[in-house]
Amino acid sequence: MTLYAPFQPEPFRDSTCLRALSKGSLNPTRPAWSSAEPHRPLGPRGARGQRGSRRGTLVRRNLGAAARGPRAAGAAWGGPRGPGRELRRDRDWELDRDRDRDRESGPGTGIRAGNPTWSGPRARPGRHVRGAAGAGSGQRRGPQGDADELHGAAEGHRAVPVPSAGLLQTENGVLLPSLQYALPFLDLHGTPRLEFHQSVFDELREKLLERVSAIAVEGKVEERYKKLEDLLEKSFSLVKMPSIQPVVMCVMKHLPKVPEKKLKLVMADKDLYKACAVEVKRQIWQDNQALFGDEVSPLLKQYILEKENILFSNDISFLQNFFSPSPKTRRQGEVVQKLTQMIGKNVKLYDMVLQFLRTLFLRTRNVHYCTLRAELLMSLHDLEISDICTVDPCHKFTWCLDACIREKFVDNKRARELQGFLDGVKKGQEQVLGDLSMILCDPFAINTLALSTIRHLQDLVGQDTLPRESPDLLLLLRMLSLGQGAWDMIDSQVFKEPKMEVELITRFLPLLMSFVVDDHTFTVDQKLPSEEKGPIPYPSTIPEAFTKFLQENRIACEIGLYYILHITKQRNKNAFLRLLPALVETFSDLAFSDIFLHLLTGNLTLLSDEFALEEFCTSLFDGFFLTACSRKENVHRHVLRLLLHLHHKVAPAKLESLQKALEPTKQSGEAVKELYNQLSEKLELRKPSPAEVTETPSMELPLPTVPTPASR
Structure with missing residues (x-):
């Protein structure tokens, strides 16, 4: 038992x-x-x-x-x-x-006997x-x-x-004697061992990254690069492991020449290509222009879009306009900084970017690509990247012109320096003129040269000097001509300065000076006492030669437009209304370009009180803006921008007729429709609410009848 x-x-x-x-x-x-x-x-x-x-x-x-x-x-x-x-x-x-x-x-x-016996329900x-x-x-x-x-x-x-x-x-744990007592303490606090080991791993990885960076700057060049190459050879097989990948990428980043085989492996894998540093990508891009173009193209589109957003901004002011930011401020933009980082010290990549800009400028005629060409060079100049600045023949010329743009005036000293650069182009190096013309085609450079030209003309009026006797003025015209002819020069590949038309100097500029004299004469006459005033009305006719120059000569048209901006900024209503009809037909419709209309709408805010006059609104809107609204959408947008800002100054009857004339069509873009809707909403808010008509009680009281003497 x-x-x-x-x-x-x-x-x-x-x-x-x-x-x-x-x-x-x-x-x-x-x-x-x-x-x-x-x-x-x-x-x-x-x-x-x-x-x-x-x-x-x-x-x-x-x-x-x-x-x-x-x-x-x-x-x-x-x-x-x-x-x-x-x-x-x-x-x-x-x-x-x-x-x-x-x-x-x-x-x-x-x-062993083959007779196992198990008893109980839970026996095993x-x-x-x-x-x-x-x-x-x-x-x-x-x-x-x-x-x-x-x-x-x-x-x-x-x-x-x-x-x-x-x-x-x-x-497989961390074999440290001190951890035998520390780990149970972490267990009491509910800290998982995975979290502990992950933190240890991250710390070790950071130490390894610091060590790799230190190796890249220690010792002789050959020895440190040999260490990095050996380390890359041993660790590259783990490059797809997310935890080890940063170390491998750090090693590749500090190598000036990554082996070609490994670069091809990185380029073939999208994830590795995205994770690698820009220093490694430069080595890939310099031998793969198509891939580099794919990286640069979105940045160039973003740059153009940013410029257009500034030109069509709803904030209209004569103090803050498209040309207000300084050159150094503009170079701090996101696109310029990214392109600068992508190029680094690689001359080959810099040449690729310039070639992209030339191609896009020829294809679109968009002058903002010329701005980016100058800003990119000066951004590299700010970083003192001499590897590129010393090989670009336009560097010193752009540097000097950048100082003039900052001051918005070309003084005599810098004018001589700029002339020396232009005269220094040697025979056989005429292709440099293509890049110089592209830099001078920058709207910021054109703005500086045109403002300096108007200022010189005013000085010549006071000095009783003819335009052909001023070398500084002739240099400004020379650079304006070179900048305005940039597209034709690059397109034809004929690198030669365009000839200056003699009539531009002998007829058009004196004609502008006569306008300045008319303005001075009328202004002085208005300041005289009433008994001394002469019967001199302000001239209302336009010389036929002036209209012809604006239609046929590009340089004359550019200077004429800036003169109109100048008199508008001076609140000279008479001169503005006199010359306004000449803007309907200009060379290549320059009067309807975005830059000119942006500046004009800003300066018109100084004449806001004149918008209450029927004559002024008729000349401005009916005689100028509405002539091109149907065929140019950008003009439609600028007019709506102006009315959004000054609609409260316009007479109600005129405003109502303008609202009907500016109503978008089915072919109008979304931007025009949005601006029109904003204007309609503002006009609805300004309409007075209909007053309720109520019958006022009669205040007359019935008078008692008084018998007349005859009735007695």
């Missing part, structure tokens, strides 16, 4: 083990599956069993301790002096149970294997018996995976 009931594990043990496995808790000082009290047999503790089952118990015990790590295997949870009290008590009880079970089983029983095969192996006659067991015991121990011990995970963590 059996003195002991079949051994069944308590549910508490298994549930505790599963909780420990799910939390990842590996406490080497106490196993997660040990309960506070050891399992006791159901019968008395008296009989001693045979020794056949002790090996299975010890193997199982050693497996658990080895899997839990060296600390568990050495001290067996009880500290450095040996097993604890509870562990010893569990071990003695299991040894007694195994001996009794072996004694009862007798010879020929157990797994592994439980009987541990006690039955080698029982019976006490014969010596061979290797197969030991293997059966190991298999049974591993199959029956549910908690084996938890110590195995702990062994994996121990072998």
